[in-house]
Amino acid sequence: xxxxxxxxxxxxxxxxxxxxxxxxxxxxxxxxxxxxxxxxxxxxxxxxxxxxxxxxxxxxxxxxxxxxxxxxxxxxxxxxxxxxxxxxxxxxxxxxxxxxxxxxxxxxxxxxxxxxxxxxxxxxxxxxxxxxxxxxxxxxxxxxxxxxxxxxxxxxxxxxxxxxxxxxxxxxxxxxxxxxxxxx
Numbered sequence: 310x311x312x313x314x315x316x317x318x319x320x321x322x323x324x325x326x327x328x329x330x331x332x333x334x335x336x337x338x339x340x341x342x343x344x345x346x347x348x349x350x351x352x353x354x355x356x357x358x359x360x361x362x363x364x365x366x367x368x369x370x371x372x373x374x375x376x377x378x379x380x381x382x383x384x385x386x387x388x389x390x391x392x393x394x395x396x397x398x399x400x401x402x403x404x405x406x407x408x409x410x411x412x413x414x415x416x417x418x419x420x421x422x423x424x425x426x427x428x429x430x431x432x433x434x435x436x437x438x439x440x441x442x443x444x445x446x447x448x449x450x451x452x453x454x455x456x457x458x459x460x461x462x463x464x465x466x467x468x469x470x471x472x473x474x475x476x477x478x479x480x481x482x483x484x485x486x487x488x489x490x491x492x493x
Contacts, residue, residue, distance in 0.1 A: 313445035316413050323413040326395060327452045329402040336406055337366035341398055349377065349389045357389040361397035363405045372400025380417030385456065395456065414456065442481035447473060450481055453488040 314328020330338075340363070347358035356377040363370045374396025376389040385392050392414075399412035442450075450473060454465045466472050469484070476484070 310408055310410075313443075313448055315410075316449065318413070318416075322410055323416070324403075324408055324410045325449060325452050326399050326402075326412055326414045327448050329399055329406065329408065329412060332406050332408075333363065333365065333402050338405075339364040339366070341401070343394050343397060345390060345394075346373075354379075355389065357393040359390070359393040359397040361394070361401040363398070363401040365405050367405065370401045370405040372397045372402075372404060374398070374400060374415075376417075388456075392456070414452070440478045442474075442476045442478050446478065446481040446485065447476075450476075450485055450488070453485065 310324055310328055310332060314325045314331070316323050316325060342362045342364075344360045344362075345357070346360050347353060347356060349355040349357040354377060356375055358373065358375045361372050361374065363372075374393045376385070376392035376396065378386045378389075381389065381392055396412075396415050399414050403409070403412060454473070469476070469480075
């Protein structure tokens, strides 16, 4: 797995969904199919459950993902089915490409947000703010945008006033901080 798709939180390493998907494509991803197994409602505690099946040149791999108001951030709560689907696909992709590290998107609840807030800010070099965002920042930001911003990248670009790829390192860092506090 390329290092740009790895992230560290609370002393543990996680892989980003975008990295799993890229690696699966590189290894011959043929298809990803999902099935909604449980629609969230009052009787089941608002738990969405999705099954994903990934087919590669190596075979067929399945994963189950769940999402509920108890295991996602408040901003994601209205999007339980999509988050359950992302988690299911991440699990199936991890099996398909033999990645034992948990996907960042599989994390639940408010704990990741608290960890992000508690991490000390590293002082920026004087000229760092004017440098273009790194590929790692852009990949992570795009993953966050897909989970948080309802209309995806076009809506984000409308909010920010520029394309994601035109962000500086400082701007990308600021948006990652803002959005990671809202992502599950």
